[in-house]
Amino acid sequence: MFKNYFIIALRNLSRNKVYAFINIAGLSIGLACAMLIVLYVKDEVSYDRFHTNVQNVYRITTQEVEKDGSKGRKDGNTGPLQGPRFARNVPGIKTFLRVQSGYEDIKSGTEVKSQDLLKVDSSFFSVFSFPLLSGDPATCLTEPHSIVITEDAAIKEFGTTDAIGKLLMLKDDSVFVPYKVTAVAKKCPQNSSIKFEMLVPINMAIEEESNSENWFNFYLNTFVVLEPAANKQDVEAKMQRYYTADSKDALKVLTEKYGDMGWKSTYQLQSFVDMHLSVDLPPQNGLTDASNPMYSYILSGIALFILLIACINFINLTVARSVKRAKEIGIRKVVGGDRKQLIFQFLGESFLLCFIAFVFAIGLVQLSLPLFNSLANKVLALNYLFDVQLVSAYIILFLITSLLAGFYPAVVLSGYNPVQTLYSRFNLGGKNYLQKTLVVLQFSLASFLIIATFTIYAQFNYLTTEKLGYDDSNLVMINKDNLTRSEVNLLKTELLKNDNIIDIAPKNGGQWGTAAKVNGDSVVQFTYETVNESYLPLLKIPILQGRNFSTDFPSDSSNSVLVNESFVTNAGWKNPIGQIVDFWYDNKKYTVIGVVKDYHFNSLSQKIGPELFTMKAANVYGMAYVKIKPNSETSSLKHIEQTYKKLFPISPYSYTFKNEANIRSYEAEAKWKQIMLFSAILTIFVSCIGLFGLSVLSAEKRTKEIGIRKVLGASVTGVVTILSKDFLKLVAIALIIAIPLAWISASKWLENYPYRITLGWQIFALAAVLVILIALVTVSFQAIRAAMSNPSKSLRTE
Known part of the structure; x- marks a missing residue:
């Protein structure tokens, strides 16, 4: 049939x-x-589940407590204190691990390149199950100048995975220091929120771990491993009680010094396997593949x-x-x-x-x-x-x-x-x-x-064709950490020797944010830009009221700021010129000399917020914008690279076109x-x-x-x-x-x-x-x- x-x-x-x-x-x-x-x-639901003890691994997270007692913003970052202090004083926490992202300059022969790496505690390989090809997981990160690299990094740097004992020159402040390879790890699985090519010890200073004000300093990820019998809710309650008691004096000092900035937080534990698909607390700051x-x-x-x-x-x-x-x-x-x-x-x-x-x-x-x-x-x-x-x-x-x-x-x-x-x-x-x-x-x-x-x-x-409020065409961005004013002037002088270079303007690296007081005690949070007098004209950003920074006014670098329209709106000013912005925590007051038209300094996926520009001499630059003539990319980029390497031979060179970076944000x-x-x-x-x-x-x-x-x-x-x-x-x-x-x-x-x-x-x-x-x-x-x-x-x- x-x-x-x-x-x-x-x-x-x-x-x-x-x-x-x-x-x-x-x-x-x-x-x-x-x-x-x-x-x-x-693949999405399998993220991070390959670790042996992952069911007991949690990330410490915080949620701000507003002045009125309501819950505020959630954050997956912590500071240097939370891990060691909670581990020592909260029953149920077995061990801790801090993970800090960063870039270090690596010197290979005469070539210098910038390498992203993770700074971690020596407990890294006991908390996570990343397999090693060679080396001892218990001791490979105990020495201050030890480094663990992946098999791909070993082949790239040394041409072989047999790299134990070999040296890599990493920049420590302004000096290159030898780091010894103590272990070679297998390539990280693709369904891992932690992906690394190099690991170095976090080497946290004793002063940082003993300063209780660092309860309120957030810049790294902290993970804890709970005892198998521990109850997550009980541990969170004990963490909160300990934090409240231990941070009490520091909180009082900071409030007296800076005012009530909403310093208080509540602490929670986020399961490590929940990070990848979390909307409120995604993997960040060295953790990857947020979904x-x-x-x-x-x-x-x-x-x-x-x-x-x-x-x-x-x-x-x-x-x-x-x-x-x-x-x-x-x-x-x-x-x-x-x-x-x-x-x-x-x-x-x-x-x-x-x-x-x-x-x-x-x-x-x-x-x-x-x-x-x-x-x-x-x-x-x-x-x-x-x-x-x-x-x-x-x-x-x-x-x-x-x-x-x-x-x-x-x-x-x-x-x-x-x-x-x-x-x-x-x-x-x-x-x-x-x-x-x-x-x-x-x-x-x-x-x-x-x-x-x-x-x-x-x-x-x-999103990709709407006018941003500034001209991003033919604009080359060059990254350079700790770029000083004298270096900017020297770089500008050398670059302008080529007729294809129109102008250059420096800016701080990344995006800074801070707060200041206006109208007495009203606090405005804003994006904080360090620029010079060439920045706004180079990007063709209009000034609606007042004037731009100028070398004709030496006091501009110490007493003057520019603000955008959103800042004026948030501050409630009708006549912004001459208003005072009070950085009370630095005991500095600045006078508004101009109002800049709102422009999209972030992608159009984000609303334009308050922005303030300064020429403060104590701030350093982190990049330079170089305007080149249209259709001169080949010769201009060659001249920029040669000039940069001549002036900064031990700094890595990289560039990006601003318009391409804007498109990548979408x-x-x-x-x-x-x-x-x-x-x-x-x-x-x-x-x-x-x-x-x-x-x-x-x-x-x-x-x-x-x-x-x-x-x-x-x-x-x-x-x-x-x-x-x-x-x-x-x-x-x-x-x-x-x-x-x-x-x-x-x-x-x-x-x-x-x-x-x-x-x-x-x-x-x-x-x-x-x-x-x-x-x-x-x-x-x-x-x-x-x-x-x-x-x-x-x-x-x-």
Whole structure:
């Protein structure tokens, strides 16, 4: 019996190649998408779970307590005190580990390069299970000038992984000091929130660990390992009680010195495995690969959409083709076949077809993995498919898809009346509401994704083309730590010897933030920029009131500041020129001499906040902006590099174009733009091949009707209209359903951006026109073919 069913299934597939292709192609694409998303989700939830004792590892986090007692901002950073003091004084904490990110200059021969590394406590390899190729994990980080490197770093630096005892020259203050390699680690797993190439001891000064004011200094990550029997909530309560008692005197001193700045915090423990997908407390400051569970939800939804559409195609085509198999069903029933056997037969055919699609899907996954990895910022491989959990998931996916695609057609086909089918009196009959509903559903999903794609494209285009309020073209950024004013002048003099260099302006490295008092005791928090008189003119940032810094006013470097419009708004000033900004903690007061027009110093994903500019002599610069002439990149960059290396031979050289850096700040939006584009294309493709199959069947069922209409004088256009209008009605209904849902979802998504497009009717109209045109082309292809056929042939055929 099974052999008979199998042979019949193969014959049906070979005899109906078009429908077999449509079903297999659709299911293959749907299953491949589902497999890729399962791979993605599995990788997301597996982050950091490879560590042996990870269930007992927690990160110390804080939450600010506002002046009114309400809860404020959460932070995953701590200072140097929390780890050692909590470990010594809070029962239930077994050990601690501090992880601080940083860059160090490394000298190799005459070349100096900047290397990111982690500064960690000697307990690093006892807390985390990073395997070593060589070296002792218990002692490799105990000596002050020891260094642990990965196998990739060892090959890069020494040409071999046999690097124990070899020396690396790291810059310590202004002197290069030898560090001895004490261990070589394997490459960090790709699903790790801690990725490193080099580790050095944190070497915290005794003064820092003994100064209780460092309770309020946050700049590194602190992890603790709890005793197996410890209760997390109990430990948190004990931590808070100890912190309150131990920081009491320091808090009093700081409040008297700086005022009530909301110094108080509450301490919590965040499970190490929860960091990767945490929205409030993501991995940061040396920890990598922060993600958002929303990505998994969205991708899973897209995969479900595509797989559902493929199953809808299967159901629609199988039921629509049932007329051709009606006599077969009738004969089977007459010779004694019962309904259960017929259901089993058709389910078997469904399973066979799904199995073929499943095999093709694995091939599609292998072919598309490089592209998917690029879109999702992953390093997934096909061998991940052979994980026991994943294999189980795919088997379940296969069974569900087979049942979902085959159960309803099996029930419908097995219920035909044998008398009607054998006398050719059978008609599928009815209004085919299910079939029409499924067509509406799949085109609703497709329309929804197309509108989402258009919205993301429009928002991304807005983010990357909207004027920032300054000129970022042909602007080269050069990084140089501790750049002094005399060095800036020397660098400017040398660079301007090349005619392609227009000007140079220094700025502090990174982004500084601080607070100051205005109007007496009102505190304003702001971005704090250290620049000189060339900075604003170089970037073409307008000054709305007052004047710029000037060398004609020597006091500008000690007594004057510029502020932006947002600062003025926050301070509540109507006449900002001459107002006083009080840095009370430094006992310094500055006078506002100018107001700068608001510009986007961050990406458009962030709202413009208060900003203050100073020329304070005690502040150092960290980079220089160099303006070059258009189309002179090659010669200008060569001159900049030669000049830099001549003036700063022991400092690493690196540069970035400002406009390219600005575009990179929208990498997440760019990735989602591509993901949604591919999703929309796949959804439309799968929907259209299903619609094409239905149009072929519709034309076949109406062959005689078409012949009679043509004999009676109907035109090709008229016949095409008759065959197409029913399908286009369904597509129109799908658009009516999809547009409101897409508008709600798109509006909700755009709320994440302070600067965003306005959802106009154009996006929805364009999507509607596109969907209708695609459906019309799909249906019309077969309709035109049927309309142009010879009516005499169709009328001779019974």
